[in-house]
Amino acid sequence: MKTLKTQRIIFFFLIALGFSQLGCGGSGVNLYSKSQDVQLGQQVQAEIAKRPAEYPVLNNPTLRNYVQGLVNRIISSPNVINKDFNYSVTLVQDDKTVNAFTLPGGPIYVYTGLMKYVDNEATLVGILAHEITHADHRHSTQQMTKQYGLDAITQLALGNNPSLAGQIAAGLARGAESLTMLQFSRADETEADANSFIDLYQLPGRSWYPAAIKFFMIKTLAGGNSRPPSELSKLFLTHPPSQERLNATNAQAQKANLPPPTEAQLNSAGYQRYKAMLP
């Protein structure tokens, strides 16, 4: 009985701890603390580093610094909440995958396939801002709260489940097809799109066209979404493009009275120079 009582006390303590650290940006309940987001992200990052066959890193400082520079400018937006997360960029040398993903606590992975697929800097920036939102609004730990509740939190806190990070890394490499905890809900996707727009809209100087993520949606939707080409298959699993997403972004641009983008706000020419450096 004593054990049960102790468990209950720990239970309520953890719940109180979780609620006391709720972020103000997310839409769902999150029982995890921000430092647990960071901890989980670091564990998965270490696991990913052990799997060079699945995640071959592109060691090109010029390109990595370029993408890191874009990320650093995005997180300077007043709309980004968790500015202390570690939004460090890793480029994954895989032209056959058009995708990017973010780990809890910030680490961002960008596939060379995505960099080759997009036509201008602003589109890449829109996608990066979408990914940053998943970390910033702590969507992964919200999903884990929904699916695993307190159990996974205590396991994580006690280090009782070292395979958890491995499972996540393996799931990500497959496009998260078997690991539902990092598959975001449709609401998360909608929020990440909308918030990507706000991040860029509120950026001092508004250097990039805030609705540029729509060019990516238009391109991916162009081939129809019933049978995506193989390089888009992971994208369709993790971030299914849809006409609704495109309509929502268009509506947001219209509501903000955005004029059509200038070349300076898209930076197509500058982007081609970096694209040409890709192996």
Ligand SMILES: [Zn+2]
């Ligand atoms: Zn997403």
